Amino acid sequence: MTELTCICCPMGCRLTVDEDNDYAVTGNTCKRGAVYGRNELMNPTRVLTTTVAIDGAAHGRMPVRTEDAIPKGKLFDAIEELKKVHLTSPVHCGDVVLENLLGTGVNVIASRDL
Amino acid sequence: MYDLAVIGGGPAGLAAAYSAYEKGLRNIIVLERDKELGGILNQCIHNGFGLHRFKEELSGPEYAHRYIEMVQDTSVEVKLDTMVIEITPDKKIFIDSPSGYECIEAKSIVLSMGCRERTRGAISIPGTRPSGVFTAGAAQRYLNMEGLMAGKRVVILGSGDIGLIMARRMTLEGAKVLACVEVMPYSGGLTRNIVQCLNDFDIPLYLSHTVTEIRGDKRLEGLTVMEVDENRRPIPGTEMEFDCDTLLLSVGLIPENELTRGAGIEMDPRTNGAYVFENMETSIEGVFACGNVVHVHDLVDFVSAESARAGEAAADYVLNGPVKGDYIRVQNGDAVGYTVPQKIHRDTAADKIDVFFRVRSVFGKSQIVISSGDTEIQVFKRPYMAPGEMEHIVISADKLKGFDTVTVSAKEA
């Protein structure tokens, strides 16, 4: 049994997930909580936002984010991977700055024009 | 003479300028002291913006980018590197820009200067004055825009969203965040941020605790945290010592209203912003205010919506003249800290009026009641309410017409 807080809406229901019973969720007020609780234990994912180096722009750092959520366990490795990226201006909002981050199939995109 | 001068080019100013343009104003200028548009969003690189407005989860810079592009496609003039020094009741605007000190005039003004962070001085912590004590927003700017880390071992005082976001951000960048300490018995930030930023990284949140002493000579070396009683007084014997080089303060935001006060606009002590009507007009005709300068928002989506109303109202004022007639006063009742707007034009308000407020404590299943004297006018149900999350209700104007004062209060259902 694991207790967690649903983050899908401001109610923040306290969920209990039963790993031994096919990840059955209790404590949720709506269906979204059940889906969240299950995913959170089976394969928790997060969108990663960070910055990468950029030359020749008004700022030295370009804000970037993963286009989709990636497995939570890969967050720190992803940050290391992104430390290797070095951009040169101009880069546009939405441009892919790194493809297929750590084999997740998820691209990393620029978050602004620089 | 401009039709509209917008002061501040953050999300509020951009949305106001854009909607005034859409309503037919052409001679619009945006005055921004920074080197670029976008305001605080430029440093908020995390995602979670735009869920309401664009039905997508964008980062702060991406959200700003959308509005910057919308404004760039219009003939709205943008003046960067331009600090507004003073505005007068007759709408003269004194500015300092690379081209020097000058005065411009406008038929209408939108105030959208945002807010700034409360600092250590504003909350007075005993102890020495070493370096290593930052506001969370300053640390955010260093890290996200300049690539500089504020420190390696971090304690965060206050559980506001900026502090929570920085706890995650600095952890991912290799710092050790030892604790987040909150004096109130509940968190000041959004639940989703507690989960994603603290729980994800096993950072403890100490509610009803505060920092009671700061130590260190040149650089911060450590601090003491103690539990507090209901009156926020430290309880002897609860001391915890932390060995850290950095303290981030996330203890609230204050609307930036020097210009507003200077112009003699009536201020609401509850919000630290101007008193506004439902169309975001202040006590001076033709001067409007929107965004964080009016009241502190947690979601930029609501800033954009509110600011669009301010821009439309400014256009309406210039094209059709001032709004006439008296108004209905909106008061905060039991458990409600303030309301925005504080006044509603009786005859000219739109059918649906957005009213924003914060409750003073945490509520479970509850009701928001709009009343006047003993008459209940409208009731809204809520499964949950907390001071960290701004409440939003939509009142029907025709239900209010017969009253002079209405009160917004909250109670457990």
Ligand SMILES: Cc1cc2nc3c(=O)[nH]c(=O)nc-3n(C[C@H](O)[C@H](O)[C@H](O)COP(=O)(O)OP(=O)(O)OC[C@H]3O[C@@H](n4cnc5c(N)ncnc54)[C@H](O)[C@@H]3O)c2cc1C
């Ligand atoms: C750290 C942080 C995290 C946040 N996280 C989220 C989130 O996850 N999701 C979400 O939806 N919202 C979030 N918000 C809220 C949202 O970003 C703000 O509500 C929004 O940016 C407020 O917009 P604004 O235009 O009122 O103020 P600002 O963005 O502060 O813009 C004000 C502008 O006015 C300019 N200005 C001020 N005074 C003058 C002057 N005298 N002359 C010329 N220019 C002036 C400033 O330079 C600035 O550019 C967050 C806010 C912060 C601070």
Ligand code: SF4
């Ligand atoms: S379970 Fe449903 S109601 Fe409860 S927090 Fe999650 S989304 Fe909200």
